[in-house]
Amino acid sequence: MFTGIVQGRGTIASIEKENAVWTFSITLPDAQGLQRGASVAINGVCLTATDIQGHLVAFDVIEETLERTNLSSLSTGDEVNVERSLKMGDELGGHLLSGHIMGVGKITARTDVGEGVNMAIAAPPAMMKYIHEKGYIGLNGASLTIGQVVDRQFKIHLIPETLRLTTFGSVQEGDTINIEIDAMTQTIVATVERIMKQEK
Numbered sequence: 001m002f003t004g005i006v007q008g009r010g011t012i013a014s015i016e017k018e019n020a021v022w023t024f025s026i027t028l029p030d031a032q033g034l035q036r037g038a039s040v041a042i043n044g045v046c047l048t049a050t051d052i053q054g055h056l057v058a059f060d061v062i063e064e065t066l067e068r069t070n071l072s073s074l075s076t077g078d079e080v081n082v083e084r085s086l087k088m089g090d091e092l093g094g095h096l097l098s099g100h101i102m103g104v105g106k107i108t109a110r111t112d113v114g115e116g117v118n119m120a121i122a123a124p125p126a127m128m129k130y131i132h133e134k135g136y137i138g139l140n141g142a143s144l145t146i147g148q149v150v151d152r153q154f155k156i157h158l159i160p161e162t163l164r165l166t167t168f169g170s171v172q173e174g175d176t177i178n179i180e181i182d183a184m185t186q187t188i189v190a191t192v193e194r195i196m197k198q199e200k
Contacts, residue, residue: 001086002041002097004136004143006166010042010082012074013056020063023050024071028082031055039099041083043167044141044178045069046099069101070140070176079167081141095136095143101178103127105139108153110173115160117168122153123179130181130189138180142166 008029016023026042031052034040038049040057045065051058066072074080086096109120121139123131131137131154135146142162147155163169171177 002046002083002099002141003086004095004097004138004141005083006081006142006162007083008165009079009167012076012078012080014076015074022061022066022072024059024061024074026057026059026080026082027055028057029055030084031057034084039085041081041085041097041099041141043070043074043080044097044099044138044180045071045101065101068104069178070104073176079170081166083141095138095182096184097138097141097143097180097182099141099180101180103179104176105179107171107173107175107177110171113157115163117158117163118147119156119158119168119171120153121156121177125152127179127181128152130185135185136182138178138182140167140178141180142168 010026010028013025013027034049034052036049036052039046040049042059047059047061049057050060061071103124105121105123107119108122111118131146131149133146133149137144137146144156147157158168
């Protein structure tokens with residue numbers, strides 16, 4: 001499990017593309033105490049550490065994950081959001097995330113507002129029933145609060161601290177972004193839909 005509080009940015013050192021499995025070697029901002037087999041969220045995707053050499057950590061990514069996320073669009077030198085898995089006793093500053101990406105959105109607008117940034121994101125139609133104003137959402141692994149929702153798009157307002165710790169400071173219009181809806185929201189929507197069907 002993860003909190004959506006990104007701990008820093010990692011840099012992709014290399015990508016080995018072997019048929020259906022790609023191996024990403026990523027320089028993490030903090031690999032202290034990390035063990036082989038541990039879970040790490042990379043752009044919000046829960047990955048397993050397969051090899052650790054100091055701060056350089058390798059992760060194997062299967063074809064399904066490449067198809068469902070924006071990891072397949074990354075290149076050597078790109079930065080990614082990094083969060084280590086939640087441990088007992090850790091402060092839960094964001095909201096619980098599993099690292100299972102539901103879909104990929106696209107940034108349709110990016111505007112600097114003082115030292116912050118406003119972004120508009122288009123989400124897949126099937127996901128819009130889970131997206132509502134002031135709700136939580138995971139974007140590239142960061143726990144954020146949804147702003148205005150219009151048709152298939154929603155807005156996000158990013159503060160300077162979020163821009164400092166994450167890759168959002170450098171994303172541009174047209175970039176893709178991983179989306180995770182928290183389990184509680186999914187459960188509530190599914191329950192309401194089931195009740196409404198029963199009442200018909």
